[in-house]
Amino acid sequence: MAQDSDLTFTGRLAGLAGAPVRLLFRMLELPLAAIQRGIGVRKMPWIFLLPNLAFFGLFVILPLFINFFYSLTGGIQLFPSDRPFVGTEQYGFLLECENITDPQTCREDRFWKGIYNTLVFVFFQVSFMVLFSLITALILNREIRARGFFRAVFFFPVLLSPVVVALIWKWILLRDGILNAFLVSIGLDKILFFVSPEWSMFWAIFVSIWAHMGFYTLILLAGLQAIPPDLYEAAEMDGTSSERVFWRITLPLLWPNMLVVIVLALIKGVQIFDEVFVLTGGGPGTATQFIVQYIYNTGFTNQVQNFGLASAASVVLGVALFVLTMAQLAATRRKDDA
Amino acid sequence: MPDISAKPVRTIGSLLTARRGGKGRLHWTDVFTYFYLAFGIFLMFGPVVWLVLSSFKTSSALLEFPPTFLPLGQIEVQVEGYEKPLPLYEVKQEDGTVTQLAQIRRIGIVSQMVDPQNPGETIQVPIDQRSEVREFRMAWDNYRDPLERFDFTRYLYNSVVVTAIATLVTLLINSMAAFGLAIYEFRGRNAIMLFVIGTLMIPITVILVPVYLVVTSMGMINSLWAVILPGAATPTGVFLLRQYMLTIPKELIEAARMDKASEWRIYWKVVLPLTMPAIAVLAIFSIMWRWNEFLWPLIVLNRSEVYTLQVGLNAFQGELDVQWHYILAMTVVTLIPVTLVFAFLQRFITTGIASTGMK
Numbered sequence: 001m002a003q004d005s006d007l008t009f010t011g012r013l014a015g016l017a018g019a020p021v022r023l024l025f026r027m028l029e030l031p032l033a034a035i036q037r038g039i040g041v042r043k044m045p046w047i048f049l050l051p052n053l054a055f056f057g058l059f060v061i062l063p064l065f066i067n068f069f070y071s072l073t074g075g076i077q078l079f080p081s082d083r084p085f086v087g088t089e090q091y092g093f094l095l096e097c098e099n100i101t102d103p104q105t106c107r108e109d110r111f112w113k114g115i116y117n118t119l120v121f122v123f124f125q126v127s128f129m130v131l132f133s134l135i136t137a138l139i140l141n142r143e144i145r146a147r148g149f150f151r152a153v154f155f156f157p158v159l160l161s162p163v164v165v166a167l168i169w170k171w172i173l174l175r176d177g178i179l180n181a182f183l184v185s186i187g188l189d190k191i192l193f194f195v196s197p198e199w200s201m202f203w204a205i206f207v208s209i210w211a212h213m214g215f216y217t218l219i220l221l222a223g224l225q226a227i228p229p230d231l232y233e234a235a236e237m238d239g240t241s242s243e244r245v246f247w248r249i250t251l252p253l254l255w256p257n258m259l260v261v262i263v264l265a266l267i268k269g270v271q272i273f274d275e276v277f278v279l280t281g282g283g284p285g286t287a288t289q290f291i292v293q294y295i296y297n298t299g300f301t302n303q304v305q306n307f308g309l310a311s312a313a314s315v316v317l318g319v320a321l322f323v324l325t326m327a328q329l330a331a332t333r334r335k336d337d338a
Numbered sequence: 339m340p341d342i343s344a345k346p347v348r349t350i351g352s353l354l355t356a357r358r359g360g361k362g363r364l365h366w367t368d369v370f371t372y373f374y375l376a377f378g379i380f381l382m383f384g385p386v387v388w389l390v391l392s393s394f395k396t397s398s399a400l401l402e403f404p405p406t407f408l409p410l411g412q413i414e415v416q417v418e419g420y421e422k423p424l425p426l427y428e429v430k431q432e433d434g435t436v437t438q439l440a441q442i443r444r445i446g447i448v449s450q451m452v453d454p455q456n457p458g459e460t461i462q463v464p465i466d467q468r469s470e471v472r473e474f475r476m477a478w479d480n481y482r483d484p485l486e487r488f489d490f491t492r493y494l495y496n497s498v499v500v501t502a503i504a505t506l507v508t509l510l511i512n513s514m515a516a517f518g519l520a521i522y523e524f525r526g527r528n529a530i531m532l533f534v535i536g537t538l539m540i541p542i543t544v545i546l547v548p549v550y551l552v553v554t555s556m557g558m559i560n561s562l563w564a565v566i567l568p569g570a571a572t573p574t575g576v577f578l579l580r581q582y583m584l585t586i587p588k589e590l591i592e593a594a595r596m597d598k599a600s601e602w603r604i605y606w607k608v609v610l611p612l613t614m615p616a617i618a619v620l621a622i623f624s625i626m627w628r629w630n631e632f633l634w635p636l637i638v639l640n641r642s643e644v645y646t647l648q649v650g651l652n653a654f655q656g657e658l659d660v661q662w663h664y665i666l667a668m669t670v671v672t673l674i675p676v677t678l679v680f681a682f683l684q685r686f687i688t689t690g691i692a693s694t695g696m697k
Binding site: 024025028029032033036041042044045046047048049051052053055056058059060061062063064066067070078079080135136139142144148150151152153154155156157159160161162163164167168169170171172176177178180181184185210214215218219221222242271273274278292295296299300307310311314315317318321 | 524
């Protein structure tokens with residue numbers, strides 16, 4: 001019986017992928033059967049978990065501890081054994097400010113500029129993205145024709161790589177680009193978008209909303225479709241106004257999804273780097289340099305690769321993300337209860 | 339949950355007359371809805387369409403301001419007595435008539451031209467009185483040159499290798515872990531689940547330096563393995579597959595054990611084939627993640643032979659700021675695979691995201 005289904009299954013895989021897949025199965029079958037004879041069935045789950053745990057351990061858990069250690073060391077060497085222990089000096093350097101509301105009075109002003117830029121970015125990006133995701137989800141939830149098509153339209157940019165997204169918009173926003181051609185055609189002057197700090201920040205926010213909105217729309221749409229339709233029918237019978245239906249039925253029932261969307265958007269927003277790095281390069285000056293770019297520049301592009309400082313900054317980022325993730329877990333739990 | 343999208347669009351008319359609740363007068367919200375959707379198409383697809391159209395323009399056409407919508411090329415004509423084809427211009431005569439002349443050469447602000455019907459006589463025309471005669475034409479060189487002259491074929495190859503191997507590794511180790519967590523009851527299972535949940539919170543942006551150290555210690559800097567391995571174990575993948583495997587009846591596995599199948603054989607021949615729908619979703623996501631990855635490859639790949647397409651494209655746009663005709667064409671090449679995956683698997687992707695929240 002087992003042999004029989006074996007034959008039909010392997011027969012079906014007789015394509016291009018068939019041979020390597022069969023080979024992989026054969027290669028691992030004998031040693032794993034031998035292990036099973038040695039340790040017994042009850043210990044086998046550990047064997048199945050081993051590769052994944054090894055990867056997690058090597059590339060996530062171990063680095064997490066090394067990261068903390070790095071942040072307590074100085075010097076320019078990469079290997080921790082070559083690095084002098086300096087205690088909290090790196091943190092002291094990062095946090096030394098005469099007046100923390102003004103980055104220029106800090107010793108590491110680029111770090112603080114990065115934090116303030118990130119805060120400004122996250123505030124506007126998250127609020128507008130959640131707002132437009134909600135509007136889009138509400139519209140896509142109506143009884144419109146070709147809903148699948150429209151859902152795809154709003155979702156498509158989510159799949160594009162950050163580099164592609166940035167280059168598309170860079171091309172549109174060039175000095176002689178199509179947007180400036182439009183401005184000239186309606187009688188306005190050309191705008192040098194990437195020379196102005198305000199416009200650069202605006203386009204950083206706009207482009208990241210453009211690229212990610214579809215993802216959040218989809219989560220909200222799933223939430224809207226889970227609302228029982230009889231609630232709306234009952235409201236219609238009672239002659240409730242549509243504004244009231246929205247505030248009293250739709251929004252409260254959608255709230256768990258909204259919470260997940262807001263926190264997820266915050267977590268992603270704090271980590272903004274790729275799109276903006278390709279779009280503006282962090283400029284003009286440091287106008288669109290965010291905290292991840294600070295870590296990247298400090299650790300990997302400056303002439304002196306300051307791994308200790310980069311690690312200290314990433315510990316600060318990690319703490320912020322930890323708090324946000326806890327908030328997300330709490331929000332998800334509430335959603336499951338509801 | 340009625341799925342409207344399953345109904346075909348009958349006519350444009352029926353699309354435009356869909357009402358709130360299906361019947362009755364046209365409510366202002368209906369007007370707003372279709373205005374919003376039309377604007378949505380323009381805003382979401384417009385930039386991509388503009389990119390694709392622009393990528394077929396010649397480098398000189400790209401410098402034009404205001405830009406033309408379609409890629410156009412100047413018509414060239416073969417004139418008797420001249421070896422090479424000559425570019426064709428429309429020239430405004432003093433009496434107001436317009437004739438088509440071919441340009442032999444340009445000297446300063448004067449252009450030497452010839453009438454293709456009457457090649458013997460050379461005509462002097464000030465350059466501001468002529469304009470190019472153009473037709474719709476695609477500049478395929480934009481695509482051919484970077485693939486032949488620059489390293490883009492190599493970047494393309496690297497990206498394909500990274501995406502393919504990383505996806506295979508991810509599918510194998512994540513499905514094994516999911517099998518271990520879904521099929522067995524063992525002491526420490528909850529601890530492992532907690533451990534896996536814990537890793538969800540740690541994005542690579544937080545541990546860039548130490549992962550770089552680990553990768554360096556393993557001698558993998560400037561090797562594609564440095565991109566493939568660190569992201570191979572994804573908590574979301576383990577979760578997705580485990581949830582799916584939990585629905586497989588325990589009796590099936592017991593029956594296989596009775597038949598003396600080894601645990602590995604049960605995993606590979608019984609559970610894995612039944613988990614194929616979830617594996618397919620994870621495979622699609624893994625392909626998109628890996629193809630689009632940028633920050634980590636940027637850090638560990640410093641030599642252009644090992645650049646992936648994303649890193650290569652970024653480096654290319656930084657170095658050669660004026661060569662937009664190549665940049666645009668290669669951007670189009672970069673977005674083709676995900677667009678194809680999306681076009682064929684749109685429903686899988688959107689339902690996968692809506693139900694698991696992964697991107």
